[in-house]
Amino acid sequence: MLPWLHVLSLSLSLAVPANTASTLLGVNPKLLARYAPDAAQKWTCLDRSKQIPWTAVNDDYCDCPDGSDEPGSSACSTGVFWCANDGHIGASIHSSRVNDGLCEYECCDGSDEASGACPNICKEVGEAYRNKVEAERKLRKTGSKIRSTYVAYAQKEKKRLEGVISAAEKDISEKEKEVARLKDIADRTEAISAEELERKKSSPLYITLLSQSTALKSLRREHEAAVARSKALEDILDSLRSNYNPNYQDMAVLEAVRSYEYQANLPHIGSAEAEANEEGSDEEDEEAKEDTKSSEIPEGEWSAEELEHQLDTLVHTDYVSLLVEHEKHIGADTDDPVYDITAYLPDSLIPQYEVLRTFLSTWLPKLGIIKAVVPGGGAADANKAREAYNAAERNLDQTKKDLDTAKEDLSDLFDVKGFGPQGEWKKLEGTCLSKDTGEYTYEVCLFDEARQKANHGGSTFSLGQVSNYFVFLKFSSWNTSPDATPGSPEYYSRQVYTQGTKCWNGPHRSVTVYLSCGTENTLNTIVELEKCEYQFIGTTPALCLPLDEAESKPRDEL
Amino acid sequence: MKVLGTSALTSTLVLLSILPQTLAVKAGDFRTCSQSGFCRRGRALASRAKEGIASWRSPYSVDPSTLSLSPEQSSFAAAVTSSLYPDVKFSLEVRLHEDGVARVRMDEVDGLKKRYDEAARWALVAEPQVSQDIKWTIGKTDARVAYGKGFELLVEFAPLRVVLRKGGKEQVVVNGRGLLHMEHFRQKAEEPAPVEPSEEGSDEQTVLKVENVRAWFEGESEDAYWEESFSGWTDSKPKGPESLSLDIDFPNHAHVYGIPQHATSLSLPTTTGEDPFFNDPYRLYNADVFEYVASATTSLYGSIPLMHAHSADSTVGVFHVVGSETWIDVAHSSAKSTETQWISESGILDLFILPGPTPADVFAQYARLTGTAPLPAHWALGYHQCRWNYVSTDDVRGVQKRFDEEDMPVDVFWLDIEYSEGHKYFMWDKKSFPDPVDMMNDVAAVGRKMVVIVDPHIKRSDDYPVYKLAQELDVLVKQKGGETDYDGWCWPGSSVWVDFFNPKSWAFWSSLFNPKQGSQWSWTDSTEDVYIWNDMNEPSVFNGPEITMPKDNVHYGGWEHRDIHNINGMILPNVTARGLVERGEIAKRPFVLTRSFFAGSQRYGAMWTGDNLGTWEHMAVGLKMTLANSIAGMPFTGSDVGGFFGNPEPEMLVRWYHVGAFAPFFRAHAHLDTKRREPYLLDEPYKGIVRDILRLRYSMLPIWYTAFRETSVTGLPIIRPHYVVFPNDPNGFALDDQYFIGSSGLLVKPVTRPDVTEETVYLPENQVYYDYFTNQAYRGAAKGKNIVVPAALHQIPLLIRGGSILPTRERPRRASSLMKNDPFTLRVALDNKSRARGELYLDDGVTFSHKDGQIVWREFVAEKEKKGKTVRLSSRDLAGANTATAVESVALATYDPQNSFARSIGGVRVEKIVVVGLISKPSSVSVEGGSQLQWEYVAGVAAGEKKEGVASVLTIKDPRVDVASDWAIVIKA
Structure with missing residues (x-):
């Protein structure tokens, strides 16, 4: 790009090509045929807007509105100059570069300046160019080998995804059947236990538990919002501190930064101590902060990390299950093994068992054969059935999702707007x-x-x-x-x-x-x-x- | 913002007074007059005088018994006494210079302390010569002297009053209203002064002293005499009150101009009196004002205490050389008069009265006092591309590459503060700028230059050689008390400031720019192709009062910062420029851009209007500000194209390039937070339009350079408002949105509003004006006339005054230095008598060889033969006949038309001549004594006709005449 030599002594008489020998100077070979006088020694501008004497072509005066009469001089502001660059590759340059006293690198034959002003360096330039092309070729060759492994990877990936898809499709049809079956069980179990559960739910313990849970969730929501807000504000202040633009010379901003630094126990940014201390003091500060934190926790209370962990568990408690558990816990010795039998039965026998169980649990107490059990047992059972059904459905959804993802990944793989036509990305x-x-x-x-x-x-x-x-x-x-x-x-x-x-x-x-x-x-x-x-x-x-x-x-x- | 007053009236006034400031982003950072003790006192004095006008009498009078004439009798000195303080002694001296300028100096003598009296030493280019011919006549009650063309200067003794008359008419009256008050140094009373009044004003001070015989003049309270607080800062005022109030009236001049720098119209709006436009006086207190308001009296970056007063009869000037904070009230008590009051915080009275009587005379008189702007390097007139910041050496190369690909001319790439490591100027951030010298050489390889910023605040860092050297030399500004180096906060954080008032700092600073290793550390990572930008020299101190230094800081000689504040900014570019001249084997013209300036700063380089906003209002006011700077002796001026802050939409950016291309200093700049907006990034059609604008600027460089020569010799500005060119036409006195370029005859009115397709231009005379681009002829009228010209986005209203010949170079190049061998085009715009003239000045544009006569200075004249219609166009030398006024500051002993520079451009020809407004198609066109020429003629209206329409255009093809030779071309009818 850059001109590489100043022309020290430009002979101006040479800058004005006056004879026909230079009439074709700067003409692009593709247009050469059009640079010839007509019979009357006239010439028509390339845009056909004007006819001028043939002697006016390349006479260092701009006659044509399109600048076509001065391919070899700088006279026309819109012109283009062609350098033949024998031994290298020809090039077009703006006519503003012609006769400006600089030898253009693009014009390695020196034809852009008065004859003799710029040496012909096309041999060197051409050689350097060819070397560069060769180096690029080599790089490309090596690189393309690596690239081909990327393409192969994409092919492998394609096969893998196709495998995933067919397996998932098969899986889904089986799982759908299973979900239908579990749904049936859950529905029927619930019909029996719903009434009893409702009664339990009106217990003061459960109601208090529920409202405490609501309070916990609300508190947590508010806390999280507060933490997020405080974090956001801290980020803003942090960003303000490190990025604020002193050009604003805004004392309010400076004040804010300084107060923040005081609050956060940071050195003043840009100050000499800050720069000197920035690295060294950080660790100590951190340690100091840790110490104060842990020593302040009262006995028996959770640390922040414990709280985080426990809270999560607490918030996700299923209180209906808990209610049932509670019943179980209270009347542990009266628990009827009958109610757990499903756990030991093969899936294929469960429907029959369910029918039998419904019959027994309704009629046996009535007949006095067994003691009327806590109806909570029924609720627990219904709950388990529902859980089993939910789990199966979730599992099905996941498999469907996996299938969709796999399908999408496969379609992205060779999307031109995705990982490229060959999946090379x-x-x-x-x-x-x-x-x-x-x-x-x-x-x-x-x-x-x-x-x-x-x-x-x-x-x-x-x-x-x-x-x-x-x-x-x-x-x-x-x-x-x-x-x-x-x-x-x-x-x-x-x-x-x-x-x-x-x-x-x-x-x-x-x-x-x-x-x-x-x-x-x-x-x-x-x-x-x-x-x-x-x-x-x-x-x-x-x-x-x-x-x-x-x-x-x-x-x-x- | 402030506590409102008690009565409805007061609150209205307060609201009014804060109104302009409430628009500013941080109005509270800067004082209003009512928040400044001495300004408050000065204004209170004026209001007491107004109330007691019948009995008001200035307490100051000359003691005739002490009067002594100088040997040549053009100066006298005398004692002045104040009836308020008979024991305090004042001295008065009145001198008349050779050119009729009068200098009035008054100081306190043998006081408790000494008033600052060195401002003139910095502002004046040399000690002015007193007249050997003009002689005072001393009478009993006055001294008077008559001189020149009907001038009379009168000094009345009791009370002291100085009057300049011309033809019996009062031109300038000093102390005519008795507002002169030089507060003498006094002891602080043991009893504490009355409680400092509210910042609202002092008019209604409660009477605390039972009897105060001076209260009629000085007021009842010692308002802010000994200490003053503003915005949490306390000024300890160790010298107590020492302010200076002075009324200067122009009973016969309705317009005043000057006292830059303020964002307002050229003809200064009123600040006091009936229904004033502004409510605060114009403030001169160099300040780094963040996002300044586009219409306000607030002080800005520079101060020139020069005012022109103008009427159709005469132009006069007053130049009050004071370096301290100064407030100037302007009022018109009648439609034809102007009254001003100048209130300065400290310093002596040192007033120059410039008698005119024409604007050109005032410019010459002011130039003799403070010097002219020297001829800059030619490349400095090209286009400057700046941004905060080009982020690496490769970034700079990339920007250059894009300009070249788009074939857009540009001469200079700029680097703002981020090139430096930790804002230690001179020290490259080697991570981003690993190869600065190579980068400079890559830029210079295409004939271009770089400008790199060096600010005056110096990072306190022991690994910074500049800091170490300055500290060892002990040339740093001291904090109050004068013992400890002042520490302030600026870009690098904790910083110190070199005290350039200390002569020891000069060689140290200048030597820093040496690219070769010398005895002192210097900037060896630079080349002779890099020039300097001095910013923040108000000085800007981020954590200082009003973003500058505390007034009780101490400078060389024990002077307080308050005494020299406005002068402070001018010495840095001076010693920087000196360094640039001295750094090479061959002395080359320096280039230094400064933000802060004072009277005389024009001698050291260019200035710009600082950190403007990318808004139409700022574009418009920036143009007025450059005109105001231009008439105040600071002609190499411009405002940032595009606006420093903000992201201008393409339309605004294009219009701003028009504004910039027709300003003496043409630079685009942008803030760190803005999007990139280099012209090649624009979409079409905007990109093409801006390319055309850049090329237009480059084609006109011969016109600009010729105008710079003229200003360097005469002091006439480069861009000239109407009152300068047509001083007798009252219609033009308030015009400040259209102006002339040098003596070229170009009249331009940049568009500074959105959605414009046509624009009104005022023609001040019965003359034809031609559209530069279409040759449309517009007819003016003797009484002035408005015309409407096309002004779509790609058009700028640009007219050529009939009677002008413009030399241009029409071949686009990448940089101006690559045009030096290009041929010229002459555009001959005939006047209504078929005449025209123009000038062309050329030299090497780089060295000082022009002062040795290595120049070409031509005059082109077109005349119609007395009988017949033949027009003869000729070229002749001007330098030989005008050796005394060819180049600045020296008279050439001889002039050799065959000097080596002239020979070096011997082959440079005129390639084209365009004659606009011929009466009829010529029968022949030939070189006198030579061959017939080729030509084309397009019929149209003639220069002398009454008809409007496109003028006739004769295009002469390549006459093959050399630009530096004598020749004539005959156009036969």
Whole structure:
């Protein structure tokens, strides 16, 4: 791109090509046929807007509105100059580069400047170009071998998914039958026990339990909201502290930062102590904080971690089951083994048993053969039947879901907007590439999320994730440029990750990953050209197309 | 915001007074007059004078018995006494300079302390020469002197009153209203002063002392004499009260201009009197105002205490050289007069009265005092691409690549503060800028330059050589008491400031820019292609009062920061520029952009209007501010294209490029939080329009450079508002949205509103004006006339005044330095008598060889033969006949038209001549004494006709005449 030599002594008389020898200077070979005078020694501008004398072509004065009469000079502002570059590849340059005193690299034959001003370096340039092409070819060759393993992986994956699908389909039909059967049992068991259960439920113990549970859930909800709010506020303050822009010179902001630092026991950011201490003091502080926390817990109460764990269990308690358990516990010795018999029966006998059991449990007490048992036994039984049915149904749903996922994965696998026409990107799903830039380590896990991690303590920020909340949007992240059509190599040369953590006083963080063919999956450069908008530049073998494919495309120029 | 007053009237007034400020983002950061003790006292004095107007009499008078004339009799000195304090001694000196400028100096003599008297030393380019011819006549009650074209200067003794008259008419009256008050140094009374009054004002102070014989003048209370607080900051005021109030009236001038920098119209709106436009006086106190309001009297980054007063009869100027905070009230007691009051916190009275009587005279008089803007490097007139921040050496290369791919010309790439490691300027952040010298060389390879920021705050860090050196030299600003280095907070965090008032700091600072290793540490990671941007030199201190230094900080010589605050910003660009000149084997012209400035700053470089907003209002007011700077002697000026803050929509950005392309300094800049907006990122049609605008600017560089030569010699501004060009046309006195470029005859009115398709332009004379792009002829009228011109987004109202010849270079190039061998086009816009003239100035654009006569300065003239319709266009040398006024600051001993620069462009020709407004199709066009030329003629209206319509256009193809040679072309009817 860059001109490589200043022309020190430009002879101006040479800058004005006056004779016909140079009339064809700068003419693109494709247009050469049109640069000839008519019988009357006239010439028509290429856009046919004007007729001029043939002598006016390349006379260093712009006659044609389209600039076509001055292919060899800088006279027309819209012109294009052709350098033949014998020994290399011809090139077109803006006419603003012609006779400007600089030797253009693109014009290695030196024809853009007055004769003699620029040496012909096409031999060297051509050789360097050919070496570069060869090096690229080699890289591509090696890379494409790796890429072919990705393609093979996709094929294997395809087979695996097909296996998963057929197995799941079979599984589902069996499970559906099982669910129907369990539903039948549960329905019938419940018919018997529902009435009794209702009565139990009116016990003060159960009602109190229920309202305590409601209170617990509500408290937990409020607590979580409060924690989230406090965390969000802390994040804002943290982000404010590390990102606030001193250019605002806003004393209110400064005040906020300082108060926060005081509250959070942090050194003032940007201050000399802060920088000196940033690393060293952190650990000590952490320890100190831990100490104060644990020593403050009264005897018998739970620590934060225990609370977290226990609360979860408590909130998910099934109080109906508990009620039943409770009954069982109270009247443990009166428990009738009959009621547990289903557990020992083979599935095929259960329907018959159910009929028998209903008969017995209704009539035996009436006849005084056995003592009327606590109807809670009936409730417990109904509950178990319902649980069994629910579990079976959940299991079925899961299998159906697995099937759907497998089907979708299979269709994504060779989607041009997904893992590529050959599924070559499948192998890289979840592969994480990272780059340490000193202060931060940047990471992108392909098809998942990009992150910025502070190396010397501080928050990790999400820089953006593939928008995969809806499964069908999972691959909307390839090159969004309208010029890049799905399936083309340009399309796969960029991935976009958006909706990362919001910047203070700025947008949500986002990343565009620029990839090119390389033998390794790696990130080379991280740039933040605009605040919170990152560019990751790296390589991947997935973009190394096999040579025949790459070379079958015609190359027009450099 | 503040406690409202007790009565309905007061509260209304308070509301009114805070109204402009409430729009500002952080209005509370900066004082209003009522929050400033001395301003409050000054305004209270004025209101007492107004109330007691019948009996009001200034207490100051000259003691005639002490009067002594200087040997050449153009100056006199005398003692002045105040009836309030008969024991306090004041001195007065009145000098007349050779050019008729009068200097009035008054100081307290043998006081308890000394008033700051060095402001002129920084502002003036040299000690002015007093006249050898003009002689005072000393009478019993006055001293008077008559000189020049009907001028008379009168100094009345009791009370002291200074009057400049012209033809018997009062031009300037000093102390005519008796508001002169120089608060003498005094002892703090043992008894505590009365409780500090509310910040609302001092008018209604309760009477605490039983008898105060001075209360009629000074007020009852010692309002903020000894200590003053604002926004949590306390000013310890160790010297007590020392303010200076002064009334300067212009009984016969209805318009005043100048005293930049304020975001307001060129003709200054009133701040006091009946129904004032603003309620606070114009404030001069250099300040880093975040997101400043687009219409306010609030002080901004720079201060020039120069005011023009203008009427159809005459223009005069007053230049009050004071470096401390100053407030200026403006009122019109009648439609034809202006009254001003200048209230300064400290310093002596040092007033220059510039008699004019034309604007050009005032510019020349002011230029003789403070110097002119020297001719800048030619590349500095090109397009500057800036952003906070280009983030790496590769980023810079990438931006350059994109400009080149789009074939958009650009001369300079800028780096803001983030290039530096930890905001230690000069120290590259090697992670992102690993190869700065290579980067500079890559930029320079295409004939371009870089500008890198170096701010005056210095990070307190022992691994920073600049800090270590400054500390060892002991050249840092001290905190109050004068012992300890002042520590403030700026970009790098804890920082110190070099005290550039200390001469020891100069060589140290200048040497830092040496790219070669010398005896002192210097910036060896740089090249001679890098130039400097000095920002934050108000100085900006994030945790200081009003975002600057405490007033009781101590500078070299023991002066308080309050004394020198407004001067502070000018020395940094001065010593920076010196470093740039001295760093190479061959001295090259420096380029330094400064944000803060004072009278005289024009000698050191360019300025810009600071951190503007991306809004239409800021675009419009920015243009007015550049005009105000231009007429106040600071001609190399511009505002950030696009607006520093915000993301302008494409339409606004395009219009802003038009504004920028027609400003002397043309730079696009953007805040860190903004989206990238380099012109190549625009979509069509915007991108193409901006490319055309950039190319238009480059094609006109010969016109701009020629205008810069003129300003460097005469002090006439580069962009000229109407009152400067047509001083006798009252219709133009308040015009500040259209202006002329140098003496070229170009009249431009950038569009600064959205959704515009046509624009009204005012034509001030009976002359034809041509549309630059279409050659449409518009007819003006002797009484002035408004015309309507097309102004769609791709169009800028740009007219050529009939009678002008414009030299342009029409070949697009990547950078201006690549145009130096390109041929010229001459555009001859005939006036209604078929005449035209124009100038072209060229030199190497880089070195100081122009001062040795290595220049080409041509005049082009088109004249109609006395009889007949033949038009003769000729080119002749101007330098030889005007050796004294060819280049700035020196008179050329001789001029050799064959000088080596002229020879170096010997082959540069005129490739095209366009003659607009010929009466009829020529019969022949030929070089005089030479060959017939090829030409085309498109019929149209003639220059002298009354008809409107597209003018006739004669295009002469490649006459093959050299631009630096004498020649003539004859256009026969």
